[in-house]
Amino acid sequence: MRFSLSLNVGETPRDIxxxxxxAEKLGFxxxxxxDLPTEPYAPAMASFLAEKTKSxxxxxxxxxxxxxxxxxxxxxxVTLVESYGPRFELCIGPGDRNRLNQAGIRIPKEIVESIMxxxxxIREKLKRYDTQVKLWLGAQGPQMIEASTTFNGVLLNxxxxxxxxxxSKIVQxxxxxxxFRIGVFTVSYVYDKAKQDIYNRALQAATMVALGxxxxxxxxxxxxxxxxxxxxxxxxxxxxxxxxxLPEDILKEFSVIKDxxxxxxxxxxxxxxxxxxxxxxxxQNHSLSTIKSLGKAINRYKES
Amino acid sequence: xxxxxxxxxxxxSASVDKAIWIAQKAERIGLEGxxxxxxxxRRQDVFTLTAVMLMSxxxxxxxxxxxxxxxxxLTTIGRSSxxxxxxxxxxxILGVGVGGLQDLAxxxxxxxxxxxxxxxxxxxxxxxxxxxxxTHSSRHYKLKDYSYRREKGSIPIIFGVRGPKLLKLxxxxxxxxxxxxxxSYLLNAVAALTESLHIHKRSRKSFRIIAWTPTIVTxxxxxxxxxxxxxxxxxADTPEKVLSQLRLDLESVREVKHLVSIGMKDKALDLIDNxxxxxxxxxxxADEIVEKLRGFRSxxxxxxxxxxxxxxxxxxxxxxxxxxxxxx
Numbered sequence: 248m249r250f251s252l253s254l255n256v257g258e259t260p261r262d263i264x265x266x267x268x269x270a271e272k273l274g275f276x277x278x279x280x281x282d283l284p285t286e287p288y289a290p291a292m293a294s295f296l297a298e299k300t301k302s303x304x305x306x307x308x309x310x311x312x313x314x315x316x317x318x319x320x321x322x323x324x325v326t327l328v329e330s331y332g333p334r335f336e337l338c339i340g341p342g343d344r345n346r347l348n349q350a351g352i353r354i355p356k357e358i359v360e361s362i363m364x365x366x367x368x369i370r371e372k373l374k375r376y377d378t379q380v381k382l383w384l385g386a387q388g389p390q391m392i393e394a395s396t397t398f399n400g401v402l403l404n405x406x407x408x409x410x411x412x413x414x415s416k417i418v419q420x421x422x423x424x425x426x427f428r429i430g431v432f433t434v435s436y437v438y439d440k441a442k443q444d445i446y447n448r449a450l451q452a453a454t455m456v457a458l459g460x461x462x463x464x465x466x467x468x469x470x471x472x473x474x475x476x477x478x479x480x481x482x483x484x485x486x487x488x489x490x491x492x493l494p495e496d497i498l499k500e501f502s503v504i505k506d507x508x509x510x511x512x513x514x515x516x517x518x519x520x521x522x523x524x525x526x527x528x529x530x531q532n533h534s535l536s537t538i539k540s541l542g543k544a545i546n547r548y549k550e551s
Numbered sequence: 552x553x554x555x556x557x558x559x560x561x562x563x564s565a566s567v568d569k570a571i572w573i574a575q576k577a578e579r580i581g582l583e584g585x586x587x588x589x590x591x592x593r594r595q596d597v598f599t600l601t602a603v604m605l606m607s608x609x610x611x612x613x614x615x616x617x618x619x620x621x622x623x624x625l626t627t628i629g630r631s632s633x634x635x636x637x638x639x640x641x642x643x644i645l646g647v648g649v650g651g652l653q654d655l656a657x658x659x660x661x662x663x664x665x666x667x668x669x670x671x672x673x674x675x676x677x678x679x680x681x682x683x684x685x686t687h688s689s690r691h692y693k694l695k696d697y698s699y700r701r702e703k704g705s706i707p708i709i710f711g712v713r714g715p716k717l718l719k720l721x722x723x724x725x726x727x728x729x730x731x732x733x734x735s736y737l738l739n740a741v742a743a744l745t746e747s748l749h750i751h752k753r754s755r756k757s758f759r760i761i762a763w764t765p766t767i768v769t770x771x772x773x774x775x776x777x778x779x780x781x782x783x784x785x786x787a788d789t790p791e792k793v794l795s796q797l798r799l800d801l802e803s804v805r806e807v808k809h810l811v812s813i814g815m816k817d818k819a820l821d822l823i824d825n826x827x828x829x830x831x832x833x834x835x836x837a838d839e840i841v842e843k844l845r846g847f848r849s850x851x852x853x854x855x856x857x858x859x860x861x862x863x864x865x866x867x868x869x870x871x872x873x874x875x876x877x878x879x
Contacts, residue, residue, distance in 0.1 A: 257701060260638050284624070285699055288631035291602040295638050298606050314624055316658075322563075322596035329567040329595075330603045350626040351693030376594060 248518060250545045251277035251306060252538060253432070253528035254296075257286045264299040269535050271303040273542030277336070279306035279432075279526050283343060284314055284350035290323040297331040306526070308338030309385040309402075312365030313352050320365070321372035328378050338402050339366065340385030344459070359390050366398065383430065388461035389417055396421040400428030402526065404456060405464070407500040408516040413467060415520055430524030431517065434502035435531040437510045437541045445537060446504065448530040453502035454493055460501075470497070503527065507544045514548050555848040556583040557876055558614070559869065560763055560856040563587060563595040567603060570595075572866065574604040577611050580873045584612035586646070586729070586763065586856050591622055591654040598631040605639035612642050616729050616763065616856075617711030619650030620672040621660050625692050628672075629679035629699060636704045644759075646729050647672055648711030651788045653812065664690060666716050673708055673724045680706060709759060714790050715743055722747020727759030731785070733830040734843075734850065736797065737762055741851035761854040762847050766833040766840060768862030768871055775834065777860045779823040780816065782831040787811035799826055837871040841879050 252270045254263055270278050278296060282289035293305050307327070310320050320339065327335045341347075341358050355361055366382065373380065384395035387404045392414050395401035403414050415429060434456055436449035457470070458478055465471040477493055498504075505513060517525065531541050559577045561570055570587070577585050585604060589597040597615055604613045620628055632645045649655070649665040662668075668691045675692060678685045684698040709727035712718055721728040722744045730740045741760060748755050765781040767774050786794070786807045794804055803822050810819035828834065833843050844855045862868030 284626050284630075285697065286630070287634040287637070287701060288598060288627070290596060290599040291631060291634040291638065294599050294602040295606070315627065316592075316622070318592040319596060319623070322592075322594065323599055326567060326595045326599040326603065330599075349695055349697040350624055351695065351697075352624070 248514065248522060249276035249524045251275060251279050251304075251524065251526040252532060252541070253279040253281060253526050254532050255529060256281050256283075256289050256292050260292070260295050263292060263296060266532060266535065266538060267296045267300050267303070269538050270542070271300045273539065274546060275303065275542065277304040277306050277524075277526075279308065279338075279528075281528075282308065282310050282314075283346045284311075284352070285346050290327065293327055293335070294330065297327065297334060302334065304334050304336065306336045306338060306383075308336075308383065309340045309342060310337065311342030311347065312339055312362060312369075313342060313347060313354065314350065317365040317368035318372055321369045321376075321378075324373060324380050325376045325378050328380065333379065336381040336383065337369075338383035338385050339369070340391070340402075359394050362391070363394055363397070381428075385432065386414075388463045389467070390463070391461075392417045393421055396423035396427060399426065400430055400524065402430045402432045402524070404432050406431050406433035406503050408513070408520060410468070410500065411517065411520050411522060428523040429521055430526060431522055432526040432528060434504075434529060435527035435541070436502070436504045436537070437527070437531060437544050438506055438537070439540055439543075441506070445530050445533055448533070449502055449504045450495065450498050452529050453498040453504070457493055457498065457501045473497075507547065510544050511548050511551070555845055555852060556854040557844065558582060558584050558586050558761070558854055558856045560586045560588065560616070560858045562590045562593075562859065563597040563600055564590045564593040565595070565859075567595070567600065569865070570600055570604050571607045573869070574608045574611065574613065576869060576873070578608040580877070582611065582873075583854055584614060584642075584644075586614040586616040586644075586761070588616055588763075589618045589650075591619070591650065591658060598627075598635065601635055601643070602638055605635060605642055610642075612644055613639075614644035614646055614709070614729075614761075616644070616646035616709070616761075617648040617650070618646065619655070620647060621649055621655060621662065621668060621691065622658065625672055625675055626679065626694070626697065626699070629676050630701075632676075632706050633680055633699065633701060633704065636706050637701070640704065644707050644709060644727075645676075646709045646711050647676075648717075648729075651784075652790075653784075653787050656812075666720055667691070669710060669712075669717065669720060670724060676706075676708060680704060707759070709761065713740075713793050715792070718743040719747045722753065722758070723751045726757070727761060729761045729763055731763050731765075732789075732793075733764075733797070734847075736793070736830075737764075737847065737852060738850045739796075745851065759854065760852050761856060762852045763856035764833050765831065765860065766844075766857050767860050768837050768840060768868040769834050770836070770862060770868075770871075774860070774862050775828075776820070777863070778828060778832050778834050779820045781860055782823050782827055783807055783811050783816050783819045785831045786827065797830055799830060800824070803827075837868075837875040838879070840872060841875045844876075845879060
């Protein structure tokens, strides 16, 4: 299994650099640089990170073809690979509905077709410029998971083993090629001794993931009615939902909030399900110390 | 008058190696900077390429000249330039314009009310960089409760414009203008900009006028064919209003424009005569080019851009020009 740390692109270049170099030093396989219409421009940050690190792989994404033209997305990768060598991977997907709305973009009904069309254009351009990268699809709903099998891999925003198993079944029915990778992207807090404020941030981030989950996915897990009820409460409460809105056991299905021992068992479970990539995100990237904790946990797992 | 400042220019069709070589060359020989034009849909991402160039040097300014808010979501332009400015504070210049008409047409983009598009673009970009929450709805842009709450900073915006209305607008709302054309056109453009600055009670000193005319060092006459191709493209992208003011055989010019628009650029080259070459391109031996570029100061231009197509090979042509620039 490859382990990646997702960095928060909204931080200063100096912080990004120090966290990226720390991840490289700790032996992470990859760093992912996320992209949102309201945050710094990820390809430029990826370029900055590549400049400051030696050889660690860098994932760009999730990049939305609704925000950028597909040829532009391909250009981002062409420039990065031409500048720093074959160190990059790309993940595309619809993107965050609310943030896209802020930038004047609506997710169309035929989003799957739109993403598939974009992926074809991206591939064509990458081929024209002789640029090879792994192309991932960020997915959560069943249609998008099905569509992902024409990609090099799927990054599931579904961390719990039973969710991964559900997604994996959809993938296997489509019989992807042998090289197809199943990856998990998740809110993460892996700790030796939990710090309450970071723990709370993780729960809050998990709340956002749960509330933003696709309807079909929620239906499949019987969460539909409960989440809808909480969505209504949030509407009434305003923009920032309090972290206690959803029960903690449910939030933990939408995140990896674990001590080292629990994390190790979790990794065994993912391995059994054939997961090849695990991307650990906010608030694990909060500080050098939280990154170190994760690095140690991963190294212990690798040693075992 | 201060001396005119020299920049090197390139487009996003260039290789990264070429871009880095040009940025480092500009830095080594003490030039003002490098300006990167965006060729829509081509090889490089202009924003990432700019990041690479900024990081490959430590002093020079790197300008994006230009990118189009009709092609990119305006928030992409706003936050990419803010990101570049955080990577290399104070060294980025953002050029915006509607873009090349031919390239936009290929992407299915029709240019409607360019003046309104650029006026709103400047206002929104400045809001994005100043920590404000923006709600905006117009023909070209829609934003709803949008905020980019990151490092603040002021980035100079220059307009890449040709027509009289947009020149006037540049004098009103932008920090500079990137203009292109013959000496006579530049003279008129500078006058229009200066008049607009005066009307809007803005200081000419803090406004940057940059002239970028395709330039080619023709060593012993070699390289003229390349220059013709560039001239054909420039003609195709020049608005009719501007073309009609030039002392050229308008019938031939329109035919060139038509042939390029239907993809017959090679045929158009046969129609490019010396008068069109003189109008849209600077060519000659290195010393002649330097003399012409330095001469732009006398008509009010602050900075000039050399290239492309430069001459062949480009490194040799740039070296030749740089040597002559320092000598004169």
